[in-house]
Amino acid sequence: MKSDLNKHKISFCGFLAVVFFYGCIEPFETTFEDFESAIVIEATITNRMQQQRVLLTRTFEFEEDGPVPESNAVVRVQGGGTTYTFVEGAQGVYISQQAFAAQSNTEYQLLVQTQDGRSYSSSQMTLPQSTQIDDLRAERITTDLGEDGIGIFVDSFDPTGNSINYRYEYEETYRVIAPYWTPEDLEKVPFDEATEICQVRVIPDNKSLETGFGTDFSNAIIQTSTSDLGEDRVDNFMVRFISSENYIISHRYSILVRQFVQSNEAFNFYETLNEFSGNESFFSETQPGFLEGNVTSDTNENEKVLGYFDVSSVTERRLFFNYEDFYPGEDLPPYVEPCTPNAPVLFRGNPPVCVLSAMVENDLVRYVDANGGQGPNEGPFLVVPKVCGDCSDIAQSTPPEFWVED
Template sequence: MKNSPVKLVGWFLILLVGGCVDPYRPPEITAPDSYLVVNGFFNSAPGTTTTIQLSRSQNLADPKTPTAETKARVTIESAHNASYALAEGSAGVYSMSGVTPLSGETYRLHIKTAKGLDYYSDYVPVVTTPPIDSLSWRAEDDGVQINVNTHDPQNNTHYYRWEFDETWEYTAGYNSSYVYNDKTKGVDLRNENIYNCWGSSTSKNIITTSTTRLSRDVVSQFPLNTIAGSSIKFQSKYSILVRQYALSQAGYDYYDQLAKITQNIGSIFDPQPSQITGNIRSATNPTDLVLGFFRVGSVVTKRIYIRKSQLPSWRTLTGYESCVTDTLTLRELQESPTGVVTTYYPPPPGSLQYITAPFACIDCRLRGGVNKKPDFWEN
């Protein structure tokens, strides 16, 4: 999974005795074990960069950011003794460029940590990903369903996985053209656009499918994402970038099992917690668990846009519904203890009053977005 911190997941047993609810935390939840987490793959597309991210797992209740595994020696080795070293850039992120795996060859990942612990993956073949034929969407009663379509004319792929990035354009509740200047105790023109913003998010779930039961290697209208019609993502324009990966059967089995025990939890009918075994193992200590699956292959991408004008007349819930304005004199602005310091349009000529609104209603960045348009954004 792309840049996904891993936490150990355990069960909480609730004992109902005489109306009391007592949480039970098994030792596995509070155990100090910290396992190596490997995220990344050997990219077979020419001219691309291969990136492997190393970190350490942490307990479910640990609020800290997962620890990066730094100063390791990371190499990719072929079955015919070729070896390619990855260099560490930011903490725990190892990369190399200009190396393309050979079709028909097999490769493994070798990690030697700063503490001298060795980890090896299985040797895996190069798996080429077929193109995405199309991304489609349809408006339903209460939202939008986004689907993917693909096929392998050679009938060789059979196992697929997807990730996606979402981006959407939205605005603040009011357009603020003026700002109160605390130094001059006056009102100036605002020199920064804080009305238009772009929000973003990435897929959180593991999304896989298999065509092994079909007569042809075709994926048709497979659901990737569902978005409520009232979402702020549809206030103006929405975009989704989908990444498609072809998997080996072993890779598919790993991600399928991981999805079952991490995403289908919450009822007594869900899968029992169990240990997930990838294709990376410790050569130093056989009981040292490693989380991750090393693969060699390509990734293909496709992007679509959906405009508000293409959708039904759904009411967008932006979070600004409770915003209200006030009218203040310059003196009241100077004395305001609430931080209400801006106008959203010019006061009438000769007027000493300003129409104001709270920062939360005029600065779109406070909703988690950025006010710089992405380079890929279409006009």
């Protein structure tokens, strides 16, 4: 499963090596000699009573694996005469010591001091009004590109006309069933003088997971505005499309959609961020430049800071559906990996090199059955990749508290 740092919904860092320092480079080279690490601040506090969260990382170059957490910082939010202190949990993830909810008509400010003594502060932000999700539904659709799947649609309406800017996040949870689970497994036979090398044997399987529950989080910027419409109504807006070939809808599926009402400034920031992170913007003739948010350095006015401190009202709604609700009598989508049983040989070569026992020892396969029609280049057992007979690597054994059956 994903770590807390990788679970945050809006990733600022994937494009930063390009947008932070830019220029027309011809021919294009993958070395950025002028790269300078910059702090990245991601923070949205809401009107939900909860422990709020702030994410601190640093920009990274293309050849690096990903963003570097900014640890050991002092993080605070001030508002309404109260200071809320945040403590670091996972690296770069700061959680408020106490649960709190943003209040109307109150200004909030984010304050950050890093371990090297640099300090940063945000603009004063206030809470927009809250607008409910009126309807959340799933429909089987065909996209403009001819792809069949399930669309998740949301409706919302603010009769006062004050909400206007909406951003969406989702958490999806789904039942996973390993298609080749059996109550038996294989183990390597210990070698001694009385036994042959490379042998395996069938044993009871007490560890593999047949049915589990996987969870994924949205990782894209999903937002819409009603500013050009005659009324403040979100109508039939698709927040998620799931291809009919995606295994996550094979059995039972649930999605929790959160609707954030944003300020104009926040909406424009995320809209620009989304444009910057488009596939073509990296190498287009007109480079995007630096994306300025509402967080600045207090110690160096020339320091570039990427980030946005947002105060947003949020509402949420959940739905469930089963695959057969939309695809009655149809074959299930392909599993997460191909699951064709095969029969690896016990060994090959002279001196012999163990094949099947090495797979078993490294936990790469799961037992399916004896290979009754064993051919000359086959072993005595049929096996599949581990995930096909044991879904523990992609799912949790215990259903979440909100899970309900149909």
